[in-house]
Amino acid sequence: MADRAAFAAARDGATGLVIGEPLLGKVSGKPSFLIARRLADADGRFRGLVSATADLDYFVGYWRRMDLPNDAHVALVRAGEGQVLVRLPETPAISATSLPALKAATAEAPLSGRYVPAPDRLGFYQRVGDLPVYLTVSYSEAAVDAGWRAWLWTFLLFPAAAILALLVLLALARRQTRVEARANLEVTRARAALATANTRLEQRVAERTADLQESNAEVQRFAYIVSHDLRAPLVNIMGFTSELQRLRGDIFPDAPAADPTLREDFDEAIGFIQSSIDKMDRLIKAILMLARQGSRVFQPEPVDMAALMRSIVDGVAHRALSAEATITVGPMPDLVIDRIAVEQVFSNLVDNAVKYLRPGVPGRVSVSADAENGRARFRVADDGRGIDPGDHGRVFELFRRSGAQDRPGDGIGLAHVKTLVRQLGGTISLESAPGRGSTFTVVLPVKPQDGHPAR
Structure with a gap:
């Protein structure tokens, strides 16, 4: 947005209309100023703003048509x-x-x-x-x-x-x-x-707010219906594939006359169908999960973040040991936040840090945090394979992955993390380079703020 001061005022809870700084239009070259109103959801949490611009030339033209006396000065x-x-006359x-x-x-x-x-x-x-x-x-x-x-x-x-x-x-x-x-x-x-x-x-x-809310609900309903309807034919395919596997012995008896090449082609085709079914099933489940998550109401509660992080690290301890990796957790600030959502965020980040360590190199994963001015900053850092700078935005998109595809995954985790962090009133950023590891920084409110409650 061109007027960051107006956006900041709306974000920080300004009521009524907000007036921006006078600006010159990039195309028209005419002066104007921003008039904006803050948008919030049902709980009052900041969702954005709706704005319009007032052309200052309109007021000048209007005043000139009023035939004011020569010594009159008019201004906004x-x-x-x-x-x-704006002022008439200017001198x-x-x-x-x-x-x-x-x-x-x-x-x-x-x-x-x-x-x-x-x-x-x-x-x-x-x-x-x-x-x-x-x-x-x-x-x-x-x-x-x-x-x-x-x-x-x-x-x-x-x-x-x-x-x-x-x-x-x-x-x-x-x-x-x-x-x-x-x-x-x-x-x-x-x-x-x-x-x-x-x-x-x-x-x-009011009209645009209602349209936005209706569109959001429609998208969630559409995702749920599509995912549900896709599962029906998928179940049929899974059933017929299992039936073909069961009839394999009848189709290809162990007689010397049986064509071994045909049997191998049959097994390869069945294996390909089964892997495609498994992948489709995971994608459908992911869409259903995201649709349900979008309608979930968060419940803020006091959360001991140090204990939560230790629990997450314990869950990946066996994999870390297999990869000869060490995981350290520093002091953590406590939060008042939705426990399920914040646990999903950091479980995904820690799991990815261990998953993408460099083979044959003892890995190091660290989780640190600090708090200032009502905001807590968490960092999940590793010395793994890293991410190319050109893919920093791509990894947060749904069904998108970066680098070599030699690890299991569907490109859903980080997209889900970004959605959760935004719904919690926070931000997430990435610093990474190939061969130098990655650092994910998550900034969250220490407790729900006025104008930014948990959704």
């Missing part, structure tokens, strides 16, 4: 830091006292009011709906003050003109009143236009 100002998003420069005066005025009256942008100007502001943006309009008082001083001097020199001077002052007061009324009217119009845009944006967010 971001609340808080007082950043000017002269904004007075140094304008934004501090606006900030002080909005602190007392957050919705609307007056402020003094400069000693010789009068300003009005209005907050635009729920957006953290103010629409400001200011006018010069120089002409009014000049007329007032001229008539006052005439009044002092010629007492007979006192009544005329009074009428002029009244006319100036009426003009000032009309200016204020016109400014308030334009502020109201602009506020109504932005309120309409805000309502439309909220409708689009």
